Amino acid sequence: AQSVTQLGSHVSVSEGALVLLRCNYSSSVPPYLFWYVQYPNQGLQLLLKYTTGATLVKGINGFEAEFKKSETSFHLTKPSAHMSDAAEYFCAVTLGDTGRRALTFGSGTRLQVQP
Amino acid sequence: GAGVSQSPSNKVTEKGKDVELRCDPISGHTALYWYRQSLGQGLEFLIYFQGNSAPDKSGLPSDRFSAERTGGSVSTLTIQRTQQEDSAVYLCASSPSPSGGAGQFFGPGTRLTVL
Numbered sequence: 001a002q003s004v005t006q007l008g009s010h011v012s013v014s015e016g017a018l019v020l021l022r023c024n025y026s027s028s029v030p031p032y033l034f035w036y037v038q039y040p041n042q043g044l045q046l047l048l049k050y051t052t053g054a055t056l057v058k059g060i061n062g063f064e065a066e067f068k069k070s071e072t073s074f075h076l077t078k079p080s081a082h083m084s085d086a087a088e089y090f091c092a093v094t095l096g097d098t099g100r101r102a103l104t105f106g107s108g109t110r111l112q113v114q115p
Numbered sequence: 116g117a118g119v120s121q122s123p124s125n126k127v128t129e130k131g132k133d134v135e136l137r138c139d140p141i142s143g144h145t146a147l148y149w150y151r152q153s154l155g156q157g158l159e160f161l162i163y164f165q166g167n168s169a170p171d172k173s174g175l176p177s178d179r180f181s182a183e184r185t186g187g188s189v190s191t192l193t194i195q196r197t198q199q200e201d202s203a204v205y206l207c208a209s210s211p212s213p214s215g216g217a218g219q220f221f222g223p224g225t226r227l228t229v230l
Contacts, residue, residue, distance in 0.1 A: 032214075032215060032216055034218060034219075036221075042223060043119075043206060043221040043222050043223045043224050044206065044208075044221040045221070046218045046219070046220065049216075049217075049218050051216040090158065092158075094215045101146070101163060101165075101171075101213070101214060101215045102148060102160035102163050102171065102174065103148070103150070103158075103160065103208075103215075103219060104160070105157060105158040107157050108157065108158075
């Protein structure tokens with residue numbers, strides 16, 4: 001079985017400040033990891049993903065995440081927040097070819113960006 | 116190219132009525148998923164289709180829920196005898212790879228309200 005924990009249901013940062021959204025996972029086999037963003041009244045948009053290979057992955061809109069197996073973490077970062085980054089962010093895991101292919105989501109983190 | 120489309124965007128129904136929700140995946144995507152997003156339960160997996168294989172129905176909450184995928188493309192999620200707890204946003208996603216490693220691409224969702 002797999003699970004995802006996102007620490008902090010709400011995160012507030014100032015425009016231009018570092019964004020750090022935390023995600024820890026539990027998985028019995030090597031996971032595939034994803035970050036999605038959801039703007040109000042819209043569907044989920046894929047920000048970035050890790051499957052295999054390089055553990056630091058870059059995504060859209062300047063976001064990146066690092067897979068740390070020893071810490072079972074996949075935290076999302078962005079060096080400088082923009083007002084347009086305000087949204088809800090979801091971390092998710094699948095087991096890929098080794099098991100369940102449906103996404104298991106964390107509970108989400110709502111990011112507020114203050115001017 | 117065109118993304119995942121869902122219809123209707125909003126559906127209001129009375130308790131006890133049946134509803135059908137439609138999903139058109141991205142052309143060529145072999146995998147199709149249905150999820151449900153509600154305030155109390157977050158994002159939950161419902162059902163997964165991959166090619167001609169038997170669907171993974173492990174996420175369906177009751178036998179009132181069913182889904183089919185015709186011709187490996189369009190999918191319909193049917194909820195019979197709707198209950199107020201069925202009120203949620205129903206999200207459809209498709210993926211080009213069976214393992215899901217390419218990520219899942221979501222439609223805008225159907226907001227279902229059961230009165």
